[in-house]
Amino acid sequence: MADVSKTIVVMGNYRCGTTWLAEMLAGGLPGYAMVFEPIRAYFPTMRDAGITQWRPHLRSDSVTPAQVQAMESALSGRICKTEKLMRTDRNAVLAASGVVVKFVRGLLSLRWVVEHFGPRHAFVIRRHPCAAVASQFRVKAVRGTPKTMSELDMFFEQHPEIARFEPQSPAQWLAAWWAVSYYAALSTPQPHPWSVVKYEDLCGSPENVLRDVFGPLGVTPSNTEALVSRLSLTAKTWSTGAPTPWMRYLGPSNAKQIWDVVQRFPLITEGYDGP
Numbered sequence: 001m002a003d004v005s006k007t008i009v010v011m012g013n014y015r016c017g018t019t020w021l022a023e024m025l026a027g028g029l030p031g032y033a034m035v036f037e038p039i040r041a042y043f044p045t046m047r048d049a050g051i052t053q054w055r056p057h058l059r060s061d062s063v064t065p066a067q068v069q070a071m072e073s074a075l076s077g078r079i080c081k082t083e084k085l086m087r088t089d090r091n092a093v094l095a096a097s098g099v100v101v102k103f104v105r106g107l108l109s110l111r112w113v114v115e116h117f118g119p120r121h122a123f124v125i126r127r128h129p130c131a132a133v134a135s136q137f138r139v140k141a142v143r144g145t146p147k148t149m150s151e152l153d154m155f156f157e158q159h160p161e162i163a164r165f166e167p168q169s170p171a172q173w174l175a176a177w178w179a180v181s182y183y184a185a186l187s188t189p190q191p192h193p194w195s196v197v198k199y200e201d202l203c204g205s206p207e208n209v210l211r212d213v214f215g216p217l218g219v220t221p222s223n224t225e226a227l228v229s230r231l232s233l234t235a236k237t238w239s240t241g242a243p244t245p246w247m248r249y250l251g252p253s254n255a256k257q258i259w260d261v262v263q264r265f266p267l268i269t270e271g272y273d274g275p
Helices: 018-028 044-048 065-076 090-095 107-117 129-138 149-158 170-186 199-204 206-217 224-228 233-239 251-262
Strands: 008-012 032-036 098-103 121-126 195-198
Touching: 008 018, 008 107, 018 032, 018 098, 018 121, 018 206, 018 224, 032 090, 044 065, 065 098, 065 107, 107 121, 107 170, 121 170, 121 199, 121 206, 129 170, 129 251, 149 170, 170 251, 195 199, 195 206, 199 206, 206 224
Parallel strands: 008 098, 008 121, 032 098, 121 195
Antiparallel strands: none
16 A cells, blocks of 8 residues: 555546546556545545535645545555545555545645645646536536535635625536636645646647656656557547537537636636637
8 A cells, every 4th residue: 555655646627637647647657556536425434534525625724533534545545445446446556656646526625635645746737617617518517516505615715815606507516616626726825836737738748748747756757658648539639739619518608607707716717718
């Protein structure tokens, strides 16, 4: 089982490339295996620790000893002893010298994770909000997204500089979760204790981005071409410079609603134009 100090953390919003980046990291780091989404409220390890929110907001001023232990189990791969995780090779994880742990519900807790556990490195991967939400519409993610204010209000309590608002449509709810997640990570004082990877850059120039990704880890993977070959169909669209298929899944009205939501949050739209 891995020491948490060797763990690589990958976080980002849903449909923003976390799996792809985590798989490339695990494939390029000798002795590493990937742990896929270990923080879910239906896992007994998490539920027993009181981690029941859809996107838990764990902070140093409120976290419990049981939650610290549950997160340590997730970050070390120990959770694989008790839970069956999707897309995770349990035997490989338990035998690995290090693990790459990827979360799409973890950005609200990223600062605490990095400060408390001190993993080897952490990456945040971000994608244009319209592209991310369009992909969520495509896979019908809106059906599983909570549409109550209780969890969003936890964010607004911690960030009074952002005016509270209540999403009114599926597009606004998905955009709101994208926005609060990235704002929680990117509004921390710079330099950030993690690396930020832009999904579009990874698709457009993967070899160059991977060189930057592996650089801080002191590794030069010899199998870069094989790692990049896992490109999804959506990523291939980006890499060829073809127009993104946002409007096929969004329409102009939804695209405008998404941008109207994310513009409420400074910093997170940097580098992206509106629809």
